[in-house]
Amino acid sequence: xxxxxxxxxxxxxxxxxxxxxxxxxxxxxxxxxxxxxxxxxxxxxxxxxxxxxxxxxxxxxxxxxxxxxxxxxxxxxxxxxxxxxxxxxxxxxxxxxxxxxxxxxxxxxxxxxxxxxxxxxxxxxxxxxxxxxxxxxxxxxxxxxxxxxxxxxxxxxxxxxxxxxxxxxxxxxxxxxxxxxxxxxxxxxxxxxxxxxxxxxxxxxxxxxxxxxxxxxxxxxxxxxxxxxxxxxxxxxxxxxxxxxxxxxxxxxxxxxxxxxxxxxxxxxxxxxxxxxxxxxxxxxxxxxxxxxxxxxxxxxxxxxxxxxxxxxxxxxxxxxxxxxxxxxxxxxxxxxxxxxxxxxxxxxxxxxxxxxxxxxxxxx
Numbered sequence: 001x002x003x004x005x006x007x008x009x010x011x012x013x014x015x016x017x018x019x020x021x022x023x024x025x026x027x028x029x030x031x032x033x034x035x036x037x038x039x040x041x042x043x044x045x046x047x048x049x050x051x052x053x054x055x056x057x058x059x060x061x062x063x064x065x066x067x068x069x070x071x072x073x074x075x076x077x078x079x080x081x082x083x084x085x086x087x088x089x090x091x092x093x094x095x096x097x098x099x100x101x102x103x104x105x106x107x108x109x110x111x112x113x114x115x116x117x118x119x120x121x122x123x124x125x126x127x128x129x130x131x132x133x134x135x136x137x138x139x140x141x142x143x144x145x146x147x148x149x150x151x152x153x154x155x156x157x158x159x160x161x162x163x164x165x166x167x168x169x170x171x172x173x174x175x176x177x178x179x180x181x182x183x184x185x186x187x188x189x190x191x192x193x194x195x196x197x198x199x200x201x202x203x204x205x206x207x208x209x210x211x212x213x214x215x216x217x218x219x220x221x222x223x224x225x226x227x228x229x230x231x232x233x234x235x236x237x238x239x240x241x242x243x244x245x246x247x248x249x250x251x252x253x254x255x256x257x258x259x260x261x262x263x264x265x266x267x268x269x270x271x272x273x274x275x276x277x278x279x280x281x282x283x284x285x286x287x288x289x290x291x292x293x294x295x296x297x298x299x300x301x302x303x304x305x306x307x308x309x310x311x312x313x314x315x316x317x318x319x320x321x322x323x324x325x326x327x328x329x330x331x332x333x334x335x336x337x338x339x340x341x342x343x344x345x346x347x348x349x350x351x352x353x354x355x356x357x358x359x360x361x362x363x364x365x
Contacts, residue, residue: 002106003362005115005355006096007159008089010079010214011190011237011296013069014348015096016355019104025333025348026099028054030079031072032088036065040075045144053099053143059091060141068095089116089129090136097149098142108146112137113153115358117161117350119210120196120203126156155358158203159210160185160196162354163292166325168201171290181290184281187350188295190214193273195281209280213272215240215297222265226258236261240300241343269297270304277308285312291319296347322349 004017008030015026044058044067056071067075068091080088097112114133118126137149163185168178183198193212197204218240219233228236232249236258239247245259285291291314293305298321309319326345329338329352338345 002112007117007351014351016351029070031077033067033072033075033077053102057095093133109148111150116156117159120158130154160187162350163294164198166353167292183290186293188297212276218265218269221268222261225264226261296343299343325349325353
């Protein structure tokens with residue numbers, strides 16, 4: 001049996017799973033293609049048969065052939081930046097399950113329990129998405145191999161739920177009653193920023209919002225300053241993350257200095273985010289609230305966030321960047337890839353903590 005928690009992120013799909021009691025993780029690029037032809041299938045089989053399944057994932061679902069992940073870039077795939085996550089949730093979930101099955105050398109007929117992290121604003125369709133995933137999982141092909149998954153459990157959670165659970169556990173260890181606190185989870189992602197409010201242990205959809213700016217604003221505004229093409233946004237993002245302004249773009253032989261793009265992009269993004277926080281976050285702040293910050297963009301503007309929280313009187317003891325859960329990720333999966341200073345560790349916090357909860361709530365098979 002597979003148990004897995006899938007965070008269908010806009011810039012990266014993060015997965016934590018248990019296979020026969022062994023805990024592991026999987027990362028997949030978010031691209032998905034439109035339906036392809038049988039001629040494309042021949043190319044996939046020829047060039048990607050020996051690649052890692054998560055890096056060369058193709059599906060046959062009904063009469064449709066789709067490529068998911070990094071290989072999709074070669075077939076016109078995109079991240080669906082302007083689409084709701086749930087529209088591609090079925091395909092991405094099947095790709096994850098197929099990759100886990102192949103990596104773990106499991107039989108084609110098996111049982112899976114699946115948890116999904118979805119934006120709170122998209123929860124009205126979450127159960128419908130789970131039903132579609134369960135139906136599609138019963139009969140599809142992954143990289144040419146038929147897969148028949150029985151999925152007795154597919155459970156959606158709101159993005160930020162893992163961050164909330166991690167902080168709740170930390171307070172309990174300090175003998176602080178969690179239900180006496182308001183939890184404000186700030187998720188800073190590529191596509192958008194979300195503020196998720198939890199009170200009395202429950203999410204508060206009416207007080208939450210996912211309409212804040214995503215880090216793509218930094219990339220687009222920075223690129224415009226120096227004439228960087230959309231095809232090179234990935235390299236510009238890498239420059240933001242590494243803080244190294246020296247980049248060689250596709251089709252160019254010379255190193256370019258993108259310092260101005262990084263400066264303008266960061267300033268533009270923070271200006272938009274600060275306005276969003278003033279209008280939507282500040283009203284929830286009180287003397288006992290707990291603030292938890294997640295998402296890959298949070299580490300790129302950590303100094304601005306800390307100054308903003310200090311101005312609101314939110315002391316360090318009442319705010320968290322998921323350090324406790326991140327230490328657990330490092331202990332489990334290794335320091336090299338998930339070092340605390342690495343943005344990947346904070347991007348995995350939500351999925352890792354939510355998986356631990358999901359595993360405890362499992363149903364008997």
